[in-house]
Amino acid sequence: MPQLTLYTNPNSRGRIIRWLLEELNVPYTVKVLEYGAEIKSAEFLALNPLGKVPVITHGDLVVTETAAICAYLADYFADKQLAPATDSPxxxxxxxxxxxxxxxxxxxxxxxxxxxxxxxxxxxxxxxxxxxxxxxxxxxxxxxxxxxxxxxxxxxxxxxxxxxxxxxxxxxxxxxxxxxxxxxxxxxxxxxxxxxxxxxxxxxxxx
Structure with missing residues (x-):
């Protein structure tokens, strides 16, 4: 599986993605960003120009926006059944x-x-x-x-x-x-x- 990394801060919506990752029970790494200079660094802005967390990287893929990350992860790890099947009502x-x-x-x-x-x-x-x-x-x-x-x-x-x-x-x-x-x-x-x-x-x- 490609490396899965969560960029977050404990006072952010990153908590939602942390919870989802724990529900999925898959390996992931965490990079905690402090508000201020670190979250507005050129390195992080290259991932998310808004300078906001959460962000995930999955291999070379970058996904921002909490709901989008939830949808992506639930679909990628479909075997975990955290989303209804695509043909389900x-x-x-x-x-x-x-x-x-x-x-x-x-x-x-x-x-x-x-x-x-x-x-x-x-x-x-x-x-x-x-x-x-x-x-x-x-x-x-x-x-x-x-x-x-x-x-x-x-x-x-x-x-x-x-x-x-x-x-x-x-x-x-x-x-x-x-x-x-x-x-x-x-x-x-x-x-x-x-x-x-x-x-x-x-x-x-x-x-």
Whole structure:
């Protein structure tokens, strides 16, 4: 297998990819980048001109954007069954919620965090719609089974669950029973706990 490397920072969405890699249980190396000069170095900007993590390299291939990395890894390691089969009706559901979290959910929660105005005048032009509509849509999806695609745990759960968990923590997602139960179920997974321990160990310690 080509060398798989995760570029990350423990205070970043790189935690999502670390968790997914632990779920996949495949060999990988980690390069931790500090915010500031290191993450804006010419060497790293050659991989991602935005100067943001996570990034993975897989041999000579570079993949950026967290949802794209999730989709790529789940497909490359298809034998791990972290994505529905390409001919499964659930494949569309999987894509739907993976990119719902990357699009409307992330935009709506960011708008809430920064108190951006979304109202009747501009909602049609705003990709996320109204905040409450976004939450209601997501909650309805979680009523269809223990996971976002029903009975099968997938890479979409890693991505969606991370966003819900962080949203609850930082008060950008309402603490609804369906959301808290979903996050608790996901965070109890061995791979999730292992990934958190690995990333927490990289956090700076207070003096």
């Amino acid at each position: 659930k494949r569309g559901t999987y894509y739907r919620w993976l990119f719902f979290a990357a699009g409307p959910m992330e935009m709506a929660t960011t708008a809430k965090a920064y108190d951006w105005r979304i109202d009747d005048e501009n909602v049609q032009a705003v990709g996320c719609g109204f905040y409450q509509d976004m939450l209601n849509t997501l909650e309805t999806a979680l009523n269809n089974g223990p996971y976002i695609c029903g009975e099968q745990f997938t890479a979409a759960d890693v991505y969606v669950g991370s966003h819900i968990g962080w949203g609850i923590q930082f008060k950008t997602v309402e603490e609804r029973p369906a959301f808290t139960a979903y996050v608790q179920r996901l965070y109890a997974r061995e791979a999730a706990m292992r990934a958190n321990q690995l990333d927490d160990a990289l956090l700076p310690t207070s003096a």
